[in-house]
Amino acid sequence: MKIVIAGASGFIGHHLSSRILDSHELIQLVRSGTGVHWDGKTLGPWAKELDGADVVINLAGAPVTLPWTQTNKKLILESRTFPTAVIAEAINLAQKPPKVWINGSAVGYYGNRADEILDELSAVGNGFLPETCAQWENAAGKPPNTRLIFLRTGVVLGTDGGALVPLLRLTSAFLGGAVGSGKQWMPWIHVDDLVSMMFWAIENNISGPINGTAPNPVTNADFMTTLRKVVGRPWAPPTPAFGLKLVNKVGGPDPSVLLDSTRAIPKQALDKGFKFEFEDLLPALQDLLA
Numbered sequence: 527m528k529i530v531i532a533g534a535s536g537f538i539g540h541h542l543s544s545r546i547l548d549s550h551e552l553i554q555l556v557r558s559g560t561g562v563h564w565d566g567k568t569l570g571p572w573a574k575e576l577d578g579a580d581v582v583i584n585l586a587g588a589p590v591t592l593p594w595t596q597t598n599k600k601l602i603l604e605s606r607t608f609p610t611a612v613i614a615e616a617i618n619l620a621q622k623p624p625k626v627w628i629n630g631s632a633v634g635y636y637g638n639r640a641d642e643i644l645d646e647l648s649a650v651g652n653g654f655l656p657e658t659c660a661q662w663e664n665a666a667g668k669p670p671n672t673r674l675i676f677l678r679t680g681v682v683l684g685t686d687g688g689a690l691v692p693l694l695r696l697t698s699a700f701l702g703g704a705v706g707s708g709k710q711w712m713p714w715i716h717v718d719d720l721v722s723m724m725f726w727a728i729e730n731n732i733s734g735p736i737n738g739t740a741p742n743p744v745t746n747a748d749f750m751t752t753l754r755k756v757v758g759r760p761w762a763p764p765t766p767a768f769g770l771k772l773v774n775k776v777g778g779p780d781p782s783v784l785l786d787s788t789r790a791i792p793k794q795a796l797d798k799g800f801k802f803e804f805e806d807l808l809p810a811l812q813d814l815l816a
Contacts, residue, residue, distance in 0.1 A: 533585030537687025680713035708747025
C-alpha cells in the first residue's frame with residue numbers, strides 16, 4: 527500500500543512509520559526536514575500525494591500537556607482542526623481519493639466521567655478537551671468515497687515517548703505515588719497494540735470512532751502500584767491535587783489532564799475481532815521495561 531502520514535515525527539507516528547516501512551510505501555508530510563513539505567493548513571503540491579494513495583493517516587497536533595493559556599488553547603485546537611480540514615479538502619479534490627483515512631482523536635472526547643464505562647457510542651463530554659476532540663473530528667467532514675476512522679487514543683505506553691517516560695522517571699526516584707485521590711481511571715494501551723489496531727482497522731472495513739485503549743483500564747493508583755512493582759520500588763506518598771495546581775502555575779500541564787477520570791473501553795475493536803497482545807497492564811509494563 528501507499529500510505530501518507532502527517533505527524534510521523536511524533537511518538538506514535540515514529541512507531542507506525544517503522545511498521546509501515548517493513549512492507550509498504552511511506553510518504554511523510556512534514557513541516558521541515560526530510561519528506562513532502564506542507565504547512566498543515568493550506569493546499570499545495572503535497573495534496574497530489576493523496577491522489578491515488580491507499581491510506582492517509584493524520585496524527586498532527588500540539589501536546590495537550592502545554593499550559594492551558596488562551597494562546598496555547600488556540601494552538602492545541604488549531605493544530606488539530608486545520609490539518610484535518612485541509613486533508614479533507616485535498617481528499618475531496620482528488621480524482622482517485624484514498625480508500626481509507628485514519629484521523630487522530632482522543633478519549634478526551636468523553637471528558638471527566640468518574641466510574642462510567644465509556645464506549646464509542648457514549649456522548650461527548652464537557653470542557654476544553656471534549657470540545658477540542660469534537661471539533662477535531664467534525665473538521666474531517668464526510669468524504670464520500672473514503673472510509674473514515676477516528677482513532678480515539680488513550681494513554682499510549684512506550685519507553686521513547688508518551689506518558690510513561692515521566693512516570694517512570696518519578697517512580698525510579700521513589701516518587702511514584704498516586705496522583706490526587708488515585709481513583710481516576712486511566713485508559714492505557716501498549717504502543718505496539720495501537721499500531722496493530724490501525725492496520726487491523728485498515729484491513730477490516732472499520733469506520734467511525736474506535737477507542738485506542740486496552741480492554742482493561744486501571745485507576746491511577748493501580749497504575750502506579752503496578753509500575754512500582756515492575757521497577758522494584760516501594761510505596762510512595764500520593765501527589766496531592768493542590769501540588770498539581772502549583773506546578774501548573776509555573777508552566778506545568780493543566781491538573782485536569784492528570785485528575786480527570788475516563789473509563790474508556792475498546793468496544794468496537796473487541797466486538798469486531800481485534801486481538802490484543804497486551805490486555806492487562808502488568809505484562810504490558812514488563813514487556814516495555816524488560
